[in-house]
Amino acid sequence: MIGLEAMANFTVIAKEGEARVGVLQTAHGRVETPVFMPVGTQGSVKALDPEDLRTAGAQIILGNTYHLNLRPTSELIKQLGGLHQFMGWDGPILTDSGGFQAFSLGDMIAHGIRKVPNSSNKSSLDNPTLKPTLAKISEEGVQFTSHIDGSKHLLTPERSIEIQLNLGSDIVLVLDELLSPMHNRDYARQSLERTHRWELRSLKYFQEHVADSINPNAQIFGIVQGVYDKKIRQAEAKWVAEQDFDGISIGGSMGTSEFYNGDDDVTAETISIDWAASKAIAKTVEWVVPFLPASWPRHVLGIGEIQNLFDCVQRGADMFDCVAATRRARNGSLYISPKQGGKVQNKYTLLISKAEYKMDAKPIDQLCSCYTCQHFTRAYLRHLYLAKELLYYRLASIHNVYFLSNLMSQMREAIQNQELQKLKKEWTD
Amino acid sequence: MIGLEAMANFTVIAKEGEARVGVLQTAHGRVETPVFMPVGTQGSVKALDPEDLRTAGAQIILGNTYHLNLRPTSELIKQLGGLHQFMGWDGPILTDSGGFQAFSLGDMIAHGIRKVPNSSNKSSLDNPTLKPTLAKISEEGVQFTSHIDGSKHLLTPERSIEIQLNLGSDIVLVLDELLSPMHNRDYARQSLERTHRWELRSLKYFQEHVADSINPNAQIFGIVQGVYDKKIRQAEAKWVAEQDFDGISIGGSMGTSEFYNGDDDVTAETISIDWAASKAIAKTVEWVVPFLPASWPRHVLGIGEIQNLFDCVQRGADMFDCVAATRRARNGSLYISPKQGGKVQNKYTLLISKAEYKMDAKPIDQLCSCYTCQHFTRAYLRHLYLAKELLYYRLASIHNVYFLSNLMSQMREAIQNQELQKLKKEWTD
Numbered sequence: 001m002i003g004l005e006a007m008a009n010f011t012v013i014a015k016e017g018e019a020r021v022g023v024l025q026t027a028h029g030r031v032e033t034p035v036f037m038p039v040g041t042q043g044s045v046k047a048l049d050p051e052d053l054r055t056a057g058a059q060i061i062l063g064n065t066y067h068l069n070l071r072p073t074s075e076l077i078k079q080l081g082g083l084h085q086f087m088g089w090d091g092p093i094l095t096d097s098g099g100f101q102a103f104s105l106g107d108m109i110a111h112g113i114r115k116v117p118n119s120s121n122k123s124s125l126d127n128p129t130l131k132p133t134l135a136k137i138s139e140e141g142v143q144f145t146s147h148i149d150g151s152k153h154l155l156t157p158e159r160s161i162e163i164q165l166n167l168g169s170d171i172v173l174v175l176d177e178l179l180s181p182m183h184n185r186d187y188a189r190q191s192l193e194r195t196h197r198w199e200l201r202s203l204k205y206f207q208e209h210v211a212d213s214i215n216p217n218a219q220i221f222g223i224v225q226g227v228y229d230k231k232i233r234q235a236e237a238k239w240v241a242e243q244d245f246d247g248i249s250i251g252g253s254m255g256t257s258e259f260y261n262g263d264d265d266v267t268a269e270t271i272s273i274d275w276a277a278s279k280a281i282a283k284t285v286e287w288v289v290p291f292l293p294a295s296w297p298r299h300v301l302g303i304g305e306i307q308n309l310f311d312c313v314q315r316g317a318d319m320f321d322c323v324a325a326t327r328r329a330r331n332g333s334l335y336i337s338p339k340q341g342g343k344v345q346n347k348y349t350l351l352i353s354k355a356e357y358k359m360d361a362k363p364i365d366q367l368c369s370c371y372t373c374q375h376f377t378r379a380y381l382r383h384l385y386l387a388k389e390l391l392y393y394r395l396a397s398i399h400n401v402y403f404l405s406n407l408m409s410q411m412r413e414a415i416q417n418q419e420l421q422k423l424k425k426e427w428t429d
Numbered sequence: 430m431i432g433l434e435a436m437a438n439f440t441v442i443a444k445e446g447e448a449r450v451g452v453l454q455t456a457h458g459r460v461e462t463p464v465f466m467p468v469g470t471q472g473s474v475k476a477l478d479p480e481d482l483r484t485a486g487a488q489i490i491l492g493n494t495y496h497l498n499l500r501p502t503s504e505l506i507k508q509l510g511g512l513h514q515f516m517g518w519d520g521p522i523l524t525d526s527g528g529f530q531a532f533s534l535g536d537m538i539a540h541g542i543r544k545v546p547n548s549s550n551k552s553s554l555d556n557p558t559l560k561p562t563l564a565k566i567s568e569e570g571v572q573f574t575s576h577i578d579g580s581k582h583l584l585t586p587e588r589s590i591e592i593q594l595n596l597g598s599d600i601v602l603v604l605d606e607l608l609s610p611m612h613n614r615d616y617a618r619q620s621l622e623r624t625h626r627w628e629l630r631s632l633k634y635f636q637e638h639v640a641d642s643i644n645p646n647a648q649i650f651g652i653v654q655g656v657y658d659k660k661i662r663q664a665e666a667k668w669v670a671e672q673d674f675d676g677i678s679i680g681g682s683m684g685t686s687e688f689y690n691g692d693d694d695v696t697a698e699t700i701s702i703d704w705a706a707s708k709a710i711a712k713t714v715e716w717v718v719p720f721l722p723a724s725w726p727r728h729v730l731g732i733g734e735i736q737n738l739f740d741c742v743q744r745g746a747d748m749f750d751c752v753a754a755t756r757r758a759r760n761g762s763l764y765i766s767p768k769q770g771g772k773v774q775n776k777y778t779l780l781i782s783k784a785e786y787k788m789d790a791k792p793i794d795q796l797c798s799c800y801t802c803q804h805f806t807r808a809y810l811r812h813l814y815l816a817k818e819l820l821y822y823r824l825a826s827i828h829n830v831y832f833l834s835n836l837m838s839q840m841r842e843a844i845q846n847q848e849l850q851k852l853k854k855e856w857t858d
Contacts, residue, residue: 044816
């Protein structure tokens with residue numbers, strides 16, 4: 001299917017190099033790509049309601065299979081009309097498969113890996129002690145222990161899809177297993193083969209049950225999994241591209257010292273822990289894109305750093321999700337554009353708690369048109385943040401979601417004008 | 430001035446018995462009374478922004494002198510244009526004097542009194558052990574120890590008014606001292622005389638400085654203080670009525686066993702602790718209203734229980750404030766009308782955490798037109814509450830504020846149609 005520029009669900013309308021502007025049709029409306037998807041883990045993008053999301057420019061949101069199935073359960077949500085009706089969001093929803101939680105509750109704990117590196121966790125290799133885990137993987141699926149009440153749950157590929165169909169998701173993801181840099185070559189090979197079988201079981205269950213689900217026009221995306229190894233990733237991409245999916249999600253680039261094949265300047269040290277290491281994820285996209293159908297929308301899982309968004313869009317990625325925008329907002333870290341002092345080094349953010357904003361009557365970003373920047377000052381937001389006022393979390397989250405949504409909109413416009421490189425230069429130089 | 434039905438700031442447009450509908454003019458617009466005022470302690474009505482407040486029907490809000498002066502300080506707020514501009518609310522604001530905080534950090538702690546009674550505090554008289562206090566009262570004013578950083582602050586009558594003028598309040602309250610049921614007769618007499626001197630010092634400072642403040646058209650309300658004793662309260666009312674105020678706030682009815690003069694069926698037991706004891710506050714309003722200028726708007730401090738609102742409106746009170754609406758919302762307690770099961774016994778609330786709402790696709794109250802009831806189900810709100818999602822607090826607060834605002838609107842309409850008693854019967858029988 002490589003080379004097709006248009007299919008039922010996705011149409012590419014402009015290109016600049018590998019970067020592209022597309023329109024993704026879903027059962028709940030269209031999405032212009034490249035797009036940033038805010039994450040609504042528990043049936044709510046934290047602190048925001050659907051009207052806030054619309055005002056903040058969100059086109060599509062992500063829901064978490066693992067969390068929603070534990071509470072309030074996918075069966076309850078189905079009985080209440082599905083996740084759209086339950087949370088009052090009538091736009092598109094993409095749901096993950098629970099695979100990331102299998103990893104984050106399992107080997108991510110065991111191997112001492114964090115998604116965002118910090119000083120206490122410079123290298124997982126320094127910490128060979130395995131910690132207790134809440135997830136175990138077998139051929140059948142993932143055995144979870146609930147982080148809420150300790151109850152046991154078996155997440156099979158079939159069950160993952162059943163949950164997502166219960167939720168009425170517009171875009172369903174197949175169940176996969178993530179790999180850690182601590183896994184050895186043998187484990188990785190076995191895991192990737194098992195993920196193939198899981199993807200096919202997911203696809204089969206989806207095809208047999210979607211017509212009778214509450215969202216019969218749902219789509220299903222495959223996942224390109226694998227470690228930070230060009231040959232392995234490309235072999236995986238080829239395999240996935242041959243299956244009957246509607247799109248593709250590109251799994252986390254954890255990298256590994258053992259597998260690393262030395263074809264660029266990314267060292268094992270820099271990428272083994274830093275999940276979002278810009279070069280690693282951008283390289284991964286670069287490696288796999290030539291092997292993917294052009295007609296498939298390409299989603300990069302769990303990526304939201306601004307420099308990564310530029311790097312991945314430039315290499316042909318279309319969809320992104322990340323909790324960073326809303327989590328950072330809650331922690332007092334608010335996005336600012338380059339003209340306001342935003343740069344890679346400060347992650348394009350200011351820290352609202354700083355004393356310098358005490359009397360600052362300016363909005364967070366003078367170039368921003370979000371609801372928060374139109375109505376409130378840095379001084380007021382700083383006061384709310386320090387006083388731990390609930391209103392802070394909403395206003396800050398509106399800004400950060402708007403900021404990334406607006407950046408993606410600028411990227412779409414730039415690509416249509418063949419100016420993505422120029423825009424990237426303005427942001428990253 | 431008794432008997433005047435119209436003055437510059439307040440016009441009575443309808444009456445039913447003592448109950449009345451009025452229009453209060455302020456520097457930031459008009460307020461229809463009877464009115465419920467949500468409390469914005471720290472420059473934000475918790476979880477709500479100004480647009481939410483408008484949608485929830487709030488006409489006027491209350492700000493707290495004590496809290497705002499500690500953080501971010503009234504000087505900072507003044508430099509940023511005043512509280513209206515700081516928090517983005519362009520409607521009227523009434524500020525308290527800090528007197529309640531003097532009491533709640535002082536003798537309220539020492540005497541083991543709670544505003545809302547609970548099982549561990551059946552009677553303050555059972556607990557003679559004085560706890561350490563954070564406020565001390567002298568002729569000069571109140572010496573506070575900040576609950577935030579332990580710093581010392583002296584709140585004099587002059588300073589209280591200065592702070593309120595810094596905030597740009599539309600309605601400024603004089604500084605008073607609240608009395609506790611544990612105070613003896615001698616202390617109470619001395620306190621009331623000191624409060625007179627404080628009220629006059631407050632008024633003088635206000636008259637000398639309001640013209641040069643950021644809100645030169647601010648008004649000042651006196652306070653009728655005193656224990657639960659008819660003669661004392663009426664003497665206080667007469668005294669206040671002779672001063673040059675624009676309106677009146679009726680202070681907390683704490684009651685006392687020693688003072689209680691036995692002219693109705695309220696026992697010391699039932700009123701000594703329960704601040705909001707319906708009969709006590711209603712009686713207090715009944716006692717003082719004949720001695721107050723009819724042209725003064727009458728504010729009952731810290732009252733928000735539905736039966737109290739009816740009882741006090743019926744006796745001629747016009748304005749109410751209480752944190753209960755928003756605090757209850759945050760604690761899972763949501764208002765319902767009588768047709769939905771609301772009654773005095775359940776405080777007109779349902780507890781959203783209850784299992785019976787797990788699958789409930791109805792809004793909180795089927796007769797309610799608030800934003801939350803128009804868009805979200807009990808099942809969803811229950812899920813958000815149990816999952817501690819930030820969105821819950823906003824949606825719940827919108828409902829509870831709307832509910833009380835709407836109830837006051839129904840009361841206004843009822844009074845105009847001479848049907849307040851009928852409405853009260855529907856709610857309280």
